[in-house]
Amino acid sequence: MQVLIVAPRFWGVIVAVSIVLGVAGPFDTYEHLALAPRLAYWFATALATFLAGYLSIGLLFHFLLGDVGNRPVRIALAGLTAGLPVTAIVVLLNMAIFDEPTTATGDILTLYVNCSLIAGAVTVLFGLIDNGQPAARTASTPAVSSPTVPLSEEPSPGSAVAAKARPKLLDRLPPHLRGDVTYLSMQDHYVDVHTEKGSTLVLMRLADAIAELEGVPGLQIHRSHWVALDAVAGSLRRDGRLFLRMSDETLLPVSRSWFEAVRAAGLA
Numbered sequence: 291m292q293v294l295i296v297a298p299r300f301w302g303v304i305v306a307v308s309i310v311l312g313v314a315g316p317f318d319t320y321e322h323l324a325l326a327p328r329l330a331y332w333f334a335t336a337l338a339t340f341l342a343g344y345l346s347i348g349l350l351f352h353f354l355l356g357d358v359g360n361r362p363v364r365i366a367l368a369g370l371t372a373g374l375p376v377t378a379i380v381v382l383l384n385m386a387i388f389d390e391p392t393t394a395t396g397d398i399l400t401l402y403v404n405c406s407l408i409a410g411a412v413t414v415l416f417g418l419i420d421n422g423q424p425a426a427r428t429a430s431t432p433a434v435s436s437p438t439v440p441l442s443e444e445p446s447p448g449s450a451v452a453a454k455a456r457p458k459l460l461d462r463l464p465p466h467l468r469g470d471v472t473y474l475s476m477q478d479h480y481v482d483v484h485t486e487k488g489s490t491l492v493l494m495r496l497a498d499a500i501a502e503l504e505g506v507p508g509l510q511i512h513r514s515h516w517v518a519l520d521a522v523a524g525s526l527r528r529d530g531r532l533f534l535r536m537s538d539e540t541l542l543p544v545s546r547s548w549f550e551a552v553r554a555a556g557l558a
Contacts, residue, residue: 291345294478299493304340308333322388331387338379343372343409373406380405459483459502462492471506472521473536474499476514484538509555512545525558532558
C-alpha cells in the first residue's frame with residue numbers, strides 16, 4: 291500500500307478515471323451535482339473504493355486463499371469479496387452527499403452486485419495478464435547465474451563478452467544508481483533493486499528482474515529475495531530461522547524451499 295500511494299502512475303490513473311466519470315456523470319450524478327462537486331465526488335469514490343478493494347483482496351489472498359486452487363477462480367472470488375467494502379464506501383458517500391444510500395441503482399443489493407461484478411472483472415483481467423508473464427523460478431530450479439566479467443571492464447563492441455558485461459536490469463535504474471547489483475526484494479508489484487550506489491523501486495516481476503541479471507552470480511533465497519553472491523557478508527540464525535547478512539548490514543530471510551540451494555552455494 292505504501293509503494294502504491296507514492297507511485298505517480300497510480301495517481302494519474304485515479305485522476306483520469308475521476309475526470310472521465312465526472313464529465314460523463316453516470317448513475318444520475320450528472321443530474322444531481324454540478325461539474326466541480328461531481329468531479330470531487332468521483333475522485334473520492336475512485337480513490338476510496340480502489341484502496342478498500344485493493345486492501346481486502348490482498349488480505350484475502352494472504353490469509354485465506356494463498357496458492358490454493360485455480361488462479362483465475364481465486365482472483366474472481368477475491369474480486370467478489372472486494373464488493374463488500376466497496377459497496378459500503380459507496381453507500382456512505384451517497385448518504386453524506388445525496389442523503390440516500392443509492393442513486394440510480396434502486397437498492398443496496400443491486401449496488402452490491404454492480405460493485406462486485408466490476409471488482410471481479412478488474413481483478414480477473416489483471417490476473418489473466420499476470421498469468422501471461424513468465425512463471426517465477428521454483429526451489430527445484432534455483433536462480434543461480436553464471437559469473438561474468440566485472441562491470442568496470444570495457445569489452446569490445448559486438449563481442450560475446452560485451453553482451454553479458456552489463457545486466458539489462460541496470461537500464462531500468464536512474465543513472466546515478468547504476469552499479470553492481472547487491473540484492474533484489476519484492477514489494478507488491480515492484481522490485482526493490484539494491485546496488486552498491488543505492489536502491490530504487492522498479493515496476494516488474496521478481497522473476498523478470500532476475501532474468502535481466504543474466505551473467506551476475508547470484509541466488510534466489512526466498513520467494514521475495516534474490517542476492518548477489520559477492521554481496522553476502524555472512525549468515526546467522528534467529529529463532530531457528532536462517533538469515534543472510536548483506537554488505538549493507540541488511541538481513542534477508544532464507545526460506546526452507548531455498549535452504550538447500552543456499553547451503554550448496556556455501557552461504558550457510
